[in-house]
Amino acid sequence: MHGLRLNPVPMKELFTPRQVARAIQVSESSVKRWCDKGSIPTQYTAGGHRRIPIGGLLAFLRSNRHAIVRPELLGLPAATGQTHRVIDRALDQFTEAMLRGDEELCRQVILDLYLAEHRVSVICDQVLARAFTELGDRWACGTIEVFQERRGCEIALRLLRELRSFLPAPQVGWPTAIGGTAAGDPYLLATATVELVLRDAGWNAVSLGSNLPFSTLAAAIEQQQPRLFWLSVSCIQNEDEFVRGCNELHERFGSQTAFVLGGRALADSVSCRIRCSGFCNNLHQLESFATANATTIAASITSAAPIADDLSNAPVEDAC
Numbered sequence: 031m032h033g034l035r036l037n038p039v040p041m042k043e044l045f046t047p048r049q050v051a052r053a054i055q056v057s058e059s060s061v062k063r064w065c066d067k068g069s070i071p072t073q074y075t076a077g078g079h080r081r082i083p084i085g086g087l088l089a090f091l092r093s094n095r096h097a098i099v100r101p102e103l104l105g106l107p108a109a110t111g112q113t114h115r116v117i118d119r120a121l122d123q124f125t126e127a128m129l130r131g132d133e134e135l136c137r138q139v140i141l142d143l144y145l146a147e148h149r150v151s152v153i154c155d156q157v158l159a160r161a162f163t164e165l166g167d168r169w170a171c172g173t174i175e176v177f178q179e180r181r182g183c184e185i186a187l188r189l190l191r192e193l194r195s196f197l198p199a200p201q202v203g204w205p206t207a208i209g210g211t212a213a214g215d216p217y218l219l220a221t222a223t224v225e226l227v228l229r230d231a232g233w234n235a236v237s238l239g240s241n242l243p244f245s246t247l248a249a250a251i252e253q254q255q256p257r258l259f260w261l262s263v264s265c266i267q268n269e270d271e272f273v274r275g276c277n278e279l280h281e282r283f284g285s286q287t288a289f290v291l292g293g294r295a296l297a298d299s300v301s302c303r304i305r306c307s308g309f310c311n312n313l314h315q316l317e318s319f320a321t322a323n324a325t326t327i328a329a330s331i332t333s334a335a336p337i338a339d340d341l342s343n344a345p346v347e348d349a350c
């Protein structure tokens with residue numbers, strides 16, 4: 031059902047039908063039947079035995095609303111899949127757990143949201159980013175230590191990588207997207223969330239990381255020839271240089287590659303000087319845009335516009 035995978039999951043990270051059956055408390059033959067029907071993505075050993083990657087299994091359990099009775103057998107936090115999480119409660123729990131450095135609870139909250147079929151964009155916009163806003167505010171007021179913020183970032187990065195490993199691997203034919211942050215911008219989390227949301231929307235997306243000079247961003251676009259390039263903008267060292275760098279990239283590659291910018295440092299005074307395909311305030315907007323335009327994006331967008339929630343029919347207008 032998932033077609034040709036570019037990267038099969040290494041055999042040691044796979045579960046047997048028996049392990050899965052015990053974790054979700056169904057018969058082993060049911061699991062095997064789901065494998066053979068293609069409902070659960072399955073890999074096969076050289077000897078023809080079924081092996082199940084956790085990502086595909088979670089996607090199956092998620093869409094079938096199947097409980098995980100013994101999550102620990104799948105390497106998941108003990109109570110995963112047993113609590114119905116609503117976003118606001120999840121946000122409070124996640125924030126407090128992050129401040130305490132309770133990584134297992136953070137992991138459980140995020141996995142529960144994922145299993146409860148919340149979109150990755152919603153998890154990142156409504157829980158992760160809001161938790162970090164709270165963290166930043168408390169840091170600014172001096173009520174938490176710097177190490178709590180740094181530790182929170184480490185936890186969040188590990189969780190995002192784990193969530194990434196659960197999403198279906200990019201398949202042949204998915205459009206390519208790359209992006210990151212420009213020189214002087216050390217913020218890693220936002221660009222990692224953009225990558226995740228685009229992957230969830232069927233893009234072969236790769237974040238290049240943070241602090242990237244425009245010359246190397248140009249080299250990356252030249253080599254990879256992506257259909258979409260994103261820049262996450264959390265701080266700008268020098269506005270004029272930043273605007274010039276963006277516009278030079280767009281001038282050079284904008285006819286083949288859609289340019290999407292987002293992030294807290296994109297004030298109107300900056301964005302109205304930048305030529306790109308669109309600006310997003312959040313990942314939900316990006317997701318609508320990327321889903322609607324997965325096949326036509328490069329051809330359809332050539333002038334700067336704020337990205338509307340439903341872009342598929344939205345006219346492309348001037349941003350300023």
Ligand code: B12
Pocket residue numbers: 154155156158159162163164165166167168170179183214215216217218219220221223224260261262263264265290291292293294310311312313316
């Ligand atoms: C973590 C953090 C850091 C870490 C980052 C570590 C890392 N490796 O990433 C480090 C330690 C580097 C750092 C440093 C500093 N920080 Co800081 N930091 C934060 C904090 C707490 C979280 C930022 C974050 O990652 N959030 C999580 C991500 C997922 O959310 P997000 O960035 O909001 O992104 C969302 C949207 O903007 C959007 N988005 C973002 N990019 C894109 C791109 C696209 C294409 C799309 C579609 C969407 C999109 O989607 C995301 C999800 O919803 C913020 C607090 C805050 N309010 O954000 C302060 C904050 C930004 N930092 C602040 C400050 C003051 C600093 C320092 C100056 C502190 C110091 N004295 O050294 C330095 C400056 C560093 C620099 N060169 O600019 C202030 C900025 C105040 C201001 N008005 O500018 C803040 C707001 C804290 C506060 N409340 O005062 N910081």
